[in-house]
Amino acid sequence: VILIDGRPQAHISVLDRGLAYGDGVFRTMLARAGAVRSWPRHFHKLHADCLALDIECPAEGVLAADMREILRVEPDCVLKIIVTRGCGGRGYAPPFAPESTRIVAAFPLPRLRPDAVTVGVRVRWCSTRLSIQPALAGVKHLCRLENVLARAEWTDPGIAEGLMLDTEGRVIEGTMSNLFLLERGQWVTPDLSGCGVAGVQRDRLMALLAASGASCAVERIAPARVMAADLLLLVNSVIGVWWISRLEERHWQPGDLVGPIAQRLEQGDD
Amino acid sequence: VILIDGRPQAHISVLDRGLAYGDGVFRTMLARAGAVRSWPRHFHKLHADCLALDIECPAEGVLAADMREILRVEPDCVLKIIVTRGCGGRGYAPPFAPESTRIVAAFPLPRLRPDAVTVGVRVRWCSTRLSIQPALAGVKHLCRLENVLARAEWTDPGIAEGLMLDTEGRVIEGTMSNLFLLERGQWVTPDLSGCGVAGVQRDRLMALLAASGASCAVERIAPARVMAADLLLLVNSVIGVWWISRLEERHWQPGDLVGPIAQRLEQGDD
Numbered sequence: 001v002i003l004i005d006g007r008p009q010a011h012i013s014v015l016d017r018g019l020a021y022g023d024g025v026f027r028t029m030l031a032r033a034g035a036v037r038s039w040p041r042h043f044h045k046l047h048a049d050c051l052a053l054d055i056e057c058p059a060e061g062v063l064a065a066d067m068r069e070i071l072r073v074e075p076d077c078v079l080k081i082i083v084t085r086g087c088g089g090r091g092y093a094p095p096f097a098p099e100s101t102r103i104v105a106a107f108p109l110p111r112l113r114p115d116a117v118t119v120g121v122r123v124r125w126c127s128t129r130l131s132i133q134p135a136l137a138g139v140k141h142l143c144r145l146e147n148v149l150a151r152a153e154w155t156d157p158g159i160a161e162g163l164m165l166d167t168e169g170r171v172i173e174g175t176m177s178n179l180f181l182l183e184r185g186q187w188v189t190p191d192l193s194g195c196g197v198a199g200v201q202r203d204r205l206m207a208l209l210a211a212s213g214a215s216c217a218v219e220r221i222a223p224a225r226v227m228a229a230d231l232l233l234l235v236n237s238v239i240g241v242w243w244i245s246r247l248e249e250r251h252w253q254p255g256d257l258v259g260p261i262a263q264r265l266e267q268g269d270d
Numbered sequence: 271v272i273l274i275d276g277r278p279q280a281h282i283s284v285l286d287r288g289l290a291y292g293d294g295v296f297r298t299m300l301a302r303a304g305a306v307r308s309w310p311r312h313f314h315k316l317h318a319d320c321l322a323l324d325i326e327c328p329a330e331g332v333l334a335a336d337m338r339e340i341l342r343v344e345p346d347c348v349l350k351i352i353v354t355r356g357c358g359g360r361g362y363a364p365p366f367a368p369e370s371t372r373i374v375a376a377f378p379l380p381r382l383r384p385d386a387v388t389v390g391v392r393v394r395w396c397s398t399r400l401s402i403q404p405a406l407a408g409v410k411h412l413c414r415l416e417n418v419l420a421r422a423e424w425t426d427p428g429i430a431e432g433l434m435l436d437t438e439g440r441v442i443e444g445t446m447s448n449l450f451l452l453e454r455g456q457w458v459t460p461d462l463s464g465c466g467v468a469g470v471q472r473d474r475l476m477a478l479l480a481a482s483g484a485s486c487a488v489e490r491i492a493p494a495r496v497m498a499a500d501l502l503l504l505v506n507s508v509i510g511v512w513w514i515s516r517l518e519e520r521h522w523q524p525g526d527l528v529g530p531i532a533q534r535l536e537q538g539d540d
Binding site (some may be wrong): 011013021022024 | 272274280281282285286287288289290292293294296298323324346348350352354355359361362364373375377396399401402403404405406407410411412413414415416417419420421425437445448458465496526
């Protein structure tokens, strides 16, 4: 089921700037039993990302109405929202009075790895780097070729995710997830002021850690620190949380922290 | 007039990866009296850009047939070709056997500044920087948010173009054009191995300079060199060639080189 500007349709104009220039933003969310997980956080992030690009964000109520219509048909799904700057003529200059396009679409739930919490996931290093662009860092915009090229580096279904460095060699994130390291009892997550997507689930885990008295530092992180960490977590709004059991030739055990974190992220309604 | 995969239509699937991820490439070309200027060069570049992203490029004859159909109706226009990786499910991983989407569209000729050759154009520096990504440098892909943000920095119609630096402060290009400097009789154009779009008109001007015995160096260029240059040219396939008459507070005169260069680029059929 797909709604474009509130109407059931599946095609957009080829003049839409989302296609022409990647001139838009998006969100990917989990819906269960007709409810979108962490919707207030997702809307807040969508709004902030639109603001970063000076795109008019649809009102919360308008998007919520679109989602309700879709969730009546597909109560359990992955919901994707795309907001673009709308149609324009040829040329990079934004139209004088652009009308943004909103797309809300349901996708099937992925076959989630049922053993992700107990067995963990295997990941790899990607050779595709993330370029450094502070003006767009953190924003989930439509220009995602680097993620596409990184994800195209492997086809082995046994590898769940790839970790990406920026062009200066610092660890930033997974191709579709944010990374957390546990180092001698201290949580750390990569600084995203130069590149990367600051996901909602990353915010949620940082808030959860803070609420439980375990702060999380935001730092520039070299690959060697990842290899030496005591525990590595990957999070996004669809997978929830994964722990890394293997990265190249290094293996990890989950310890007793992963279960409670996964449970609290799953059950929390923030 | 717009053809998508050879059929007259103006809408593409919202599942197309060109929209979802900027996962595609494009060309913008000038057509006069039913003929596309420098088509062999444009097809060669389109093919190379598809190869860089591992996207299947439509055959030359297929694109030529699309263009003939459009040019029968609109013999004088700006032609745009977009090739995307085609539709896919959700997720960055390219589909197992993607079928690329081809879009060929005609746009009205821009109101070209009739005085560009005699009077020159005024340009500015943009504050939006180009990020450095050697894996995508030179490729005219659909992820163009940096160009959009740079072009959105000014609305004064008296300013024809903005010059962009990379995140390390080197001069790369205009938002929609390539730059050439003349320094004490020596032509120089910015090195695009880190970012920027290597346009067909840039190739043509370099070839023209070489053929006339005046080589063109490709170098890393600091902004101060631009301000100190004896002559600055901007080129793209639609505008042809512009000379810069003013950049911030510095003014230039065209000398006697611009007219012949403009004429030879305009008349050449390479």
